[in-house]
Amino acid sequence: MTININMNIPLVNELSEVTGDLWKAKVFANGEEHLLTEQNQQMMKFAGAIQFEKKRYKFGLGKKGWDGSLYVYREGDQYAMGMIDYADFRDTGDAVSRFCLFSPNIDNGKYSHGKRTNMAESVNIPRAMSNVRKYLRPLTVNQTCGLSYRDVNRSISESVEKLVTAAKEVRNKVINSDTLDVTNSYANLITMPRTDPLTNELKHLVESGYEFIDRELGERMVEFFKHRDIVTKAKQNARDSKWTFVETQTNTFGDTMFRVATDLEVNKWTMDHIPPEKTFMYTQQDLPQELEGKLAVVQMLEDGQFVEDIGYRVNSKAFYVL
Numbered sequence: 001m002t003i004n005i006n007m008n009i010p011l012v013n014e015l016s017e018v019t020g021d022l023w024k025a026k027v028f029a030n031g032e033e034h035l036l037t038e039q040n041q042q043m044m045k046f047a048g049a050i051q052f053e054k055k056r057y058k059f060g061l062g063k064k065g066w067d068g069s070l071y072v073y074r075e076g077d078q079y080a081m082g083m084i085d086y087a088d089f090r091d092t093g094d095a096v097s098r099f100c101l102f103s104p105n106i107d108n109g110k111y112s113h114g115k116r117t118n119m120a121e122s123v124n125i126p127r128a129m130s131n132v133r134k135y136l137r138p139l140t141v142n143q144t145c146g147l148s149y150r151d152v153n154r155s156i157s158e159s160v161e162k163l164v165t166a167a168k169e170v171r172n173k174v175i176n177s178d179t180l181d182v183t184n185s186y187a188n189l190i191t192m193p194r195t196d197p198l199t200n201e202l203k204h205l206v207e208s209g210y211e212f213i214d215r216e217l218g219e220r221m222v223e224f225f226k227h228r229d230i231v232t233k234a235k236q237n238a239r240d241s242k243w244t245f246v247e248t249q250t251n252t253f254g255d256t257m258f259r260v261a262t263d264l265e266v267n268k269w270t271m272d273h274i275p276p277e278k279t280f281m282y283t284q285q286d287l288p289q290e291l292e293g294k295l296a297v298v299q300m301l302e303d304g305q306f307v308e309d310i311g312y313r314v315n316s317k318a319f320y321v322l
Helices: 037-053 123-135 143-175 199-205 214-238 288-299
Strands: 026-027 032-035 057-063 068-073 082-087 098-102 117-123 243-249 256-264 278-283 311-317 316-322
Touching: 037 057, 037 068, 037 082, 037 098, 037 123, 068 117, 117 123, 143 214, 143 243, 143 316, 199 214, 199 311, 214 278, 243 288, 288 311, 288 316
Parallel strands: none
Antiparallel strands: 026 032, 057 068, 068 082, 082 098, 098 117, 243 256, 243 316, 256 278, 311 316
């Protein structure tokens, strides 16, 4: 069953680790000592119970600091696993705080939107720990891929839009009539251009080396069809390309591991569309040579950068390659 992720799941490197004796009123974060409110002390008792049972789990503050929930993560993972809180999130307004766990593996069926759809709450810590054992675990490759696929699809769209804009500028120097329109026909990312007899005849003249009486017009027609082909190729790539998603992790021994999902169609994404036989786990030693080469190239990009025929870099730990 596919579970919609309606909660915020930050990157581990965006969190400020909380340390100290989690059962007491003082903890450390951002290099400073913090005195906790009674509500936050209850939340930290929940954190202490988790840490007692799950030794590798750590806790961190997000951008809201102590005004927000406490995120749970593992060193070496890309994303936090979930978050905990001690508060009353119910609509009834009975003002009775509960130990709350938020995880992308929870779908409580009580709410239609927002982070509460991914929430399980308990009146005491022993019951809350049952939810931890059931739901709190590292994200799957389906989930981490699902958090970033919109970014790569948007970046592809932006890249194609720039090519369309360049084609429009050349088109406008040749003709402004809809009779020879090859840009407005690109209604969306995967719509191919329309054609007509006049377009076909002009393209044939250009490709056959015909010498136009107006030499400047001839040069512009050559440039015009070159841009038309560039945009068409980019759209065909966006429509037909199969992507490979690569995510790096660090295991308990400090080894770099590569989680890989292949044959992705980012313009047709659904959260459960990656079959198990298309997901792989590699060490540095057994990472396929071809994939290693492609990964080396896309790692040189900036975060959020897409390059045609190369790939897309989500961040320093996640990449899409062609």
